[in-house]
Amino acid sequence: MKVTESTSYYDNLEQMSIPELLENINREDHRVPEAVKEVISVITSLVEEIVPRMERGGRLIYIGAGTSGRLGILDASECPPTYGVPHDWVIGLIAGGDAAIRKAVENAEDDANQAWKDIQEYGFNPDDTIIGIAASGTTPYVIGGVKTAKENELLTACITCNPNSPLSQEVDFAIEVVVGPEFVTGSTRMKAGTAQKLVLNMISTTVMIKLGRVKGNKMVDMQLSNAKLINRGTLMIMEATGLDEEKARELLLSQGSVRKATEYHYKNK
Incomplete structure (x- = not known):
């Protein structure tokens, strides 16, 4: 059984008081940063490969479905206002297209060929990096996307919360943040989503700093949008x-x- 689908450590949730629910959720959330700490060496190796590629004009492209796709879009959309970079430096793609940002698009994540088509709408650059995001590590949209990207000699990576997943087998760098069962069994928008968000923050922030978009500790290129x-x-x-x-x-x-x-x-x- 996938770790992300395994039974919660807690039961009879509906019988817990509100403070008990909140305290137990918080207790589980504390596991996340420790799990992320275990994969910093892999993240380091990945970022060391991304930076020179982006210096040569490559893009950082996230692909995902559902919560994972939305997290990639969130991270990508924050880079231009925060660091003053063009909107095509970091790109977030979600199975089902923009409509899936707010509402689930039925069966979109099951198309193993669509992610590469979505990537190609932004053109092809041999220095691009494709990062597949999938808590389960089994999403066909994501697996198909990184597999084809690797066949085309692009740098590939993934962020998943299951060890030794099919997705991990298809990429150059597998970031496996194993946070254990969710408080609500299978609800990967919780700990798994938090882990993915933390890793995305680490990747994009470190890349932008190394690309010279921060001076000292200040966002000196931020857009003056408000x-x-x-x-x-x-x-x-x-x-x-x-x-x-x-x-x-x-x-x-x-x-x-x-x-x-x-x-x-x-x-x-």
Whole structure:
């Protein structure tokens, strides 16, 4: 039996009080970061391969179905506003297309040929990296996608929560975060989903830092898409230059990013 489908350590959930439910869910959640810690060496090796590929123009492409697909889309969609990168640097694809982001698309995950078709809509780059995300490690959409990608000599990886899964057998780097049975048996949006989210955060954040999209500990290339981010950028410039708030804000808005504003200040000081 798959670990992700094995019976919960807890039973008679409907008889538990609300505090008991919450405490037990939290107790299980504590297992996740420890499981992620066990696979840091694999994540390290993967990121070391991704960075030079992206420096040469390759993309990072996530493929998944259901919760796993949505997590990939979430991570990909946050990269442009956070790091000021083009929308096609990190791409999230879900079985069933954009309609499946909100509602399940029947049988979409069972088509082993569709993922590669979806990837090809973004063109082909020999330096692309394809990461298949599937808690079970058995999703045909994901397995078919990474298998064909590897046949085309792309770098491939997976994030799964079952050991020795069929998905793991098809990729260059298998990240297997085994978090144990879910609190609600088989509900992989819980611990498995949390584990996948943590790993995706680690991969994309580390890649972006190594691509030079962070200075010190600041998101100096973030998009100024709302008042909160303009205020954050203003504070960054104040810290970096010693300017007062009004001048820092004016400089930020005129230059369009914290990086450009700071460089402009010191160049014209």
